[in-house]
Amino acid sequence: MSKRRFRKLNGILLLDKGLGVSSNKALQDARFLFQAEKAGHTGSLDPLASGMLPVCFGEATKVSAYLLDSDKRYLTTATLGYVSTTGDAEGEKLNPRPIPEISDALLEAVLAQFRGEISQIPPMYSALKKDGQPLYKLARQGVEVERAARAVTIHSLQMLSRTADTLTLxxxxxxxxxxxxxxxDIGEKLGCGAYVSMLRRESVEPFGASRMYTLEELRALEKYPEALDALLLPLDVALPHLPAITVAEAVIVRLRQGQKVRTDDADAELLRLYSEFGEFIGLCAAINGVIIPRRLLAYSMADDLTAPCAGT
Structure with missing residues (x-):
C-alpha cells in the first residue's frame, strides 16, 4: 500500500466547518490537505452545526487545551411550537403546542432571565460520559440517566430577527x-417549547471575527502547499491573555535540560516564554523566584518545520 508523506507542520487553522460533517471528519480532511503529521481540534461542533473550528497542527496541540476554556459566539435559530428528542432538527419532533402571542417586551423579559450566570442540565444527546459511556449512546438506546446541573455564563443574548414561529439569536x-x-429552556419559558433548527459558531476567543476557511477553499489550494501554510496562525496568538517573559538562549537550554532557573519576575501560574530573538518557546510558571517549564515546544524556529516523514 502506498504511503502518504506527512510534514512536521506547526500552526493554527481557523476552519469553517460545513454542515453535515463531524468535527473529526473535518479535522482529518484538513490534516490530509495540509499533509500534517499531527492535528487536533479545540472543541467539537455537531454535524448539524457549522462555523469556527480551530485546528491545531503539530506543536500547536500543546496549546489547544487552553482554547477549550474560551468564550464562544453562536448564531442560532430556535423553532417554536415543538420540542425535539435531540434538542435540534435531527431529532423527532414531539409535543406540539400553540405558539402564544409574544410581544417584543415579553420576549426581552424572557431573554433577560438567561443572561449572566445560569444553571443548565446537560442534554442526553451530548458527549458527556456516565460510567465511561457517552450519554448520546445511552440516549440512542432509549436510556436516560440523571445529570447534575452546572453553572455556565451567558455574556450576551440578543434577538436578531423573528418570524411567526422562529427566533434567531x-x-x-x-x-x-x-x-x-x-x-x-427559552421555549419552555415562552410556554410553547423550542428546538435548534440552525446553529453556527461565529467565533472562538481569542480569534474574534478572524478569517475562517472552508474545506472547499482549502482544496482549491491543495497543489500550492506554500499558499496553504500562509493561512496558518502562529501558536502564541491563542494565548494573548497570558503575561509574557523573555529569557536568554542559554536559559532556554537549561530549562530544556530540566535545570532550575532563577527569575525576578512576579509569581504567575502560567506565562508565555520567549527567547531574546522573539521566538515563542512555550509555557512556563514563575513560582518563588524560579521558572518552572509547563509546556515547552519541541522545536526551534530555526528548524525545518516542514520536513516530510512517512505515514499511513
Whole structure:
C-alpha cells in the first residue's frame, strides 16, 4: 500500500466547518490537505452545526487545551411550537403546542432571565460520559440517566430577527454552554417549547471575527502547499491573555535540560516564554523566584518545520 508523506507542520487553522460533517471528519480532511503529521481540534461542533473550528497542527496541540476554556459566539435559530428528542432538527419532533402571542417586551423579559450566570442540565444527546459511556449512546438506546446541573455564563443574548414561529439569536457564552439546552429552556419559558433548527459558531476567543476557511477553499489550494501554510496562525496568538517573559538562549537550554532557573519576575501560574530573538518557546510558571517549564515546544524556529516523514 502506498504511503502518504506527512510534514512536521506547526500552526493554527481557523476552519469553517460545513454542515453535515463531524468535527473529526473535518479535522482529518484538513490534516490530509495540509499533509500534517499531527492535528487536533479545540472543541467539537455537531454535524448539524457549522462555523469556527480551530485546528491545531503539530506543536500547536500543546496549546489547544487552553482554547477549550474560551468564550464562544453562536448564531442560532430556535423553532417554536415543538420540542425535539435531540434538542435540534435531527431529532423527532414531539409535543406540539400553540405558539402564544409574544410581544417584543415579553420576549426581552424572557431573554433577560438567561443572561449572566445560569444553571443548565446537560442534554442526553451530548458527549458527556456516565460510567465511561457517552450519554448520546445511552440516549440512542432509549436510556436516560440523571445529570447534575452546572453553572455556565451567558455574556450576551440578543434577538436578531423573528418570524411567526422562529427566533434567531446571537449568543456569547462561556465554555460548557449547550445552545440546545438554552433554546429548550427559552421555549419552555415562552410556554410553547423550542428546538435548534440552525446553529453556527461565529467565533472562538481569542480569534474574534478572524478569517475562517472552508474545506472547499482549502482544496482549491491543495497543489500550492506554500499558499496553504500562509493561512496558518502562529501558536502564541491563542494565548494573548497570558503575561509574557523573555529569557536568554542559554536559559532556554537549561530549562530544556530540566535545570532550575532563577527569575525576578512576579509569581504567575502560567506565562508565555520567549527567547531574546522573539521566538515563542512555550509555557512556563514563575513560582518563588524560579521558572518552572509547563509546556515547552519541541522545536526551534530555526528548524525545518516542514520536513516530510512517512505515514499511513
Amino acid at each position: 446571537d449568543v456569547v457564552c462561556s465554555k460548557g454552554t449547550y445552545i440546545r439546552t438554552l433554546v429548550e
